[in-house]
Amino acid sequence: MSPDVVLQVSLLILTLAMFFAIHKLSKQALTKLRTNSRATLQATRHFVLGSQLLTRARSTAHKTQSQSHAKNALNEAEKAVSLSPRDPGPHILKALALDLLGHRTSALRSLDAALSPPCVKSLAERERGEALVKRAELKLALNRRRRVDSALEDLDEAVRLSRGEADATAFCLLGQCYEWKGMRDEARESFERALTMDSGSLLARQGLDRLRLNQSPSP
Structure with a gap:
């Protein structure tokens, strides 16, 4: 086999190897993007539901109902935080729910998280x-x-x-x-x-x- 043919075959093999490597990386990146998008969407749903529950808790004169709504809002906020820990919104929602429940020290920690990097950059x-x-x-x-x-x-x-x-x-x-x-x-x-x-x-x-x-x- 002549040197030119060997060089051409080597280049072809290298090109194919690069193609398959890029294809694999692109597929992995797309899978990761889809996973992140799904998690972000779920976090947003929990955040919206938690915000609605917090509004109910604040507008309800009945203390037992208010506390119940606040606890449910806290639960939704924690789910949102677990799915999107760098989003300041769920941390703030969690802080407001905790404050309404009388847990001020924990509420302060949640606000510290929301106002710390990298969360604060999104505010x-x-x-x-x-x-x-x-x-x-x-x-x-x-x-x-x-x-x-x-x-x-x-x-x-x-x-x-x-x-x-x-x-x-x-x-x-x-x-x-x-x-x-x-x-x-x-x-x-x-x-x-x-x-x-x-x-x-x-x-x-x-x-x-x-x-x-x-x-x-x-x-």
């Missing part, structure tokens, strides 16, 4: 800001003295992300943080800002009343 700025406000609220509810500085960082970031248009809850919490740190002017400004966002905010009015009552008389 829009507004969604991230809302999650930060909720996390700050939980931090203050669990241990105000130890977590006030950390909560303040979350709230400052939330206001920055909202470009100053955060909801009244964020400014009320900011006011409380400043009040506890003895920063009266900043607290007053935050409570007043909350009232511009929501004129009926009871927390903002109570905060301003506290500041007025505790204010030292002018010389």
